[in-house]
Amino acid sequence: MDDESSIEDILDMIGDEHARTVLASISREPCSAKELADRLDLSQPTIYRRLELLEDYDLIKHRTLVADDGNHYKEFQSNFNSTVISLEDDEYDVRIFREENLPDRFSQLWDELGAT
Template sequence: MAIDPQEVIEAIDSESSRRILAAASREPMTASELEQALDVSLTTVYRQTNDLVEASFLEEETEISPTGDNYTSFKTAVRHIEFTVEHGEFRVDIQFRNDTIDRFGQLWRSLGG
């Protein structure tokens, strides 16, 4: 898959988007939890999470609480972003969290391993 460096830069160009990725890398968080943890407005959280989900850097999962209410949590989908400038080229390499090793680990844990 070809990665457009400009799209990557635009997805992480704001401090709040980088802070959201960092916070959601520890554990899935709702928009309200991100608002409180990062001390940014809920509007900013929603705008940034939408952009990060669109860029595939953040995953969203909607769950239903025991009371019947639904809520969405966000978790970071990217593990590593590397920018390389060499041999006359500018390259971006991205490693996503849900690669084969991660999926195997999830399966193993679900089996009690």
């Protein structure tokens, strides 16, 4: 979210009712696109378009699973804990807070200490 256009794009995307509905659903429980379509009573193309948008902004992640019949499918889940959108001095600021893996956070801190 470094430039103004990406902030506006994220606000536009969050303004989309279907994107919000998809995001809310997978933040409660990871599921596949087919499960989302059934649960939310939306078409699969609508679901896939919103999932692609949410992935573009790194708000969701997926993992590939194998069904009992051997077919592969993706299970989607939220990639953040919370989002704060603020308006100050006529400028928007979007902050996305992610749950970090402790070993990854330690490595990042160690690297930052070594860089100084």
